[in-house]
Amino acid sequence: MSISMSILAELVQCQPQIRPQIYFKSSLIALSHAMEDQVLAGSDSPLVIATFQRERFYRQEAHRYRRIAALTSQVYVMAAPETEFKNASDAYETVAFPPEDILSKEWNLVVLGENYASCLVCIEREDLAENSEMSEQLTMDQARPFEGVWTSHRQICSQVAILLLGRVKYYRPEIQGKIEEAVNSFNLPKKLDKKGKSTTRKSRHNPKEEVELDSPLNDPFAHRLVTYLQAGQHKLLRVYRSLAVQEWKERLVNSITAAIRQSLDPEEVLEIATREFGEAMQAHRCLIYRCKSTDKSVVIEHEYLRSCPEQPEGTKVKSLRGETWWLENNPLFIQVLQQQRYVYLGEPGEVDYGIDEGENILAKLAEKWEIGGWLMVPILSQGRLLGMVELHQCNSVCRSWEDDELSLMDAIATQLAAALIQAETHANLEELNRQLEALERTRSNLIAITGHELRTPLSTIQVCLESLSQEPDMPLEMREVMLETAQADAERLRKLVQDFLTLSHLESGRVDWNPESLRLEECIDLAISGVSARYAENKPKIEVEINDNLPLVKADGEWLVELLTKLLDNACKFTSSEGQVTIKAKSNGDRMLEVTVADTGRGIEPNRLEEVFDRFYQEEGSLRRTVGGTGLGLAIGRQIVTGWGGRIWADSLGKNQGSQFHFTIPLVESELIINN
Known part of the structure; x- marks a missing residue:
């Protein structure tokens, strides 16, 4: 006891x-x-x-x-x-x-x-x-x-x-x-x-x-x-407190820096930083978003919420995730841009927002989202605004930020800016690596194409010419066969060189586009005529299923016919003579006309639907193909569609299931007005 x-x-x-x-x-x-x-x-x-x-x-x-x-x-x-x-x-x-x-x-x-x-x-x-x-x-x-x-x-x-x-x-x-x-x-x-x-x-x-x-x-x-x-x-305690604050500041900066640099994905960096920043600063709401000084608004994607134990039971901090957050005419945002540093506002009743009440977007936002204390810290890199950190004290609870805390927030924002720049640099490096890999594939494919598409026709032409020159008494029928063979292989070489030049011209951005109002049916007829002459009797059946009242399109007619020819040529190449190629068109409701070239041919594996648009892509490999071609047709088609602001994509259920190639083309403005 x-x-x-x-x-x-x-x-x-x-x-x-x-x-x-x-x-x-x-x-x-x-x-x-x-x-x-x-x-x-x-x-x-x-x-x-x-x-x-x-x-x-x-x-x-x-x-x-x-x-x-x-x-x-x-x-x-x-x-x-x-x-x-x-x-x-x-x-x-x-x-x-x-x-x-x-x-x-x-x-x-x-x-x-x-x-x-x-x-x-x-x-x-x-x-x-x-x-x-x-x-x-x-x-x-x-x-x-x-x-x-x-x-x-x-x-x-x-x-x-x-x-x-x-x-x-x-x-x-x-x-x-x-x-x-x-x-x-x-x-x-x-x-x-x-x-x-x-x-x-x-x-x-x-x-x-x-x-x-x-x-x-x-x-x-x-x-x-x-x-x-x-x-x-007491003096020792003040010294200890100063040292403790400094230690806490360094520890916090280091922990947040380590946390946000665990990832090189900018979005993941922001998500981690939002949570760490909000917990460290004990704010009721922490927002971090990427923005530029010219942005009018942003959509909030990264948010940290902390409950308000000071409030009655059941009171929760409202979430801003997914909401549009207005920056234009926001005096707090404008002041941050001008001062290039943090800006803090206390309770709404004590704040002079500096504008008329009727135009006071800041006061309206504070009232709607129950913001009592509002701190905005810019994320800057060499004077360029990368994003913003916002800390909110909600409801009737408002705390004042100490100078040490404010300077700490600046330090963390600096680290966050460095992390974002690092993440962006890494993303750019990855993109450059992808481009280098694509160039390496291009180089390898170019070597293969050169060996197969250039050397073989040249060898054939050479053999034919040597035979004709060395055997003047060759029968007329054999001479005609030799000449036709040499002529066909010469055409293959011409087409390969032409595709090289066309793709290079499109990728360089030096194309002079001449958009005009066109009837899609006329361009389709021209493309079908060219393909029919090339395939003669071995082409599949080509069906055109479009409405007579189809609206006019705005495009360069020469390039539109070239695109349709490439798609039809590709469809006929991989479809047997018993198969069918169908051309359809419909409005997609986005001021664009969607054109589809579908076939019942060999089809494409689903995991390769995007690769088919790469330069020199050939499903069977450049050295063991059963059909001709350079592998540049669809790459040229993508460049043409991109040139007039459309998009192109492919669909297929897999091998021997046929394929569908879709592309969009803009409608004539007058047609849009009439339809509306």
């Missing part, structure tokens, strides 16, 4: 005029050593009673109490045991109290000599450390706060002695005789009951009388020393 009422509380109860004050542990150490040194420097046999919170604290001072015990037999030491400390009568009396006793929170020391007295009665105030702005510093050993009394007033020292002896008797009733000897020897004005509580004798003073705590002999000087110690401890 333990006692729950502290010595300080009992003392104040008996002496209500006493006013405790706050001491730091470093000051209490100095005071305790001064009191112990006073005993060691004297020649009398004083009463000494000391309480330690834990055995480990006692062990640090045990050597001093052994020296004190050599001077007097009335020494009592109390502590909560951790290893070997126990009730014992050795050089001095040791008293072990349970850790749950209130004494485990106290720091008490009383010294009663023949001509002097002093006492220290304190209890640790953990609540001060928890609730203080310097909580981390106050948890350091030397800065732990205690509340209590230090005095050399003999009457109060005697009162403390009798209270402590009561605790000694409570835990060690077997030494009651020695305790009573101390009471009588030092003329203590109290006596103890059987429970270890103190009862008042007929007091020789008025208990309501103000007690002077300072000794007229040496207390003024001692109090000056204590005041100096306390002031020094």
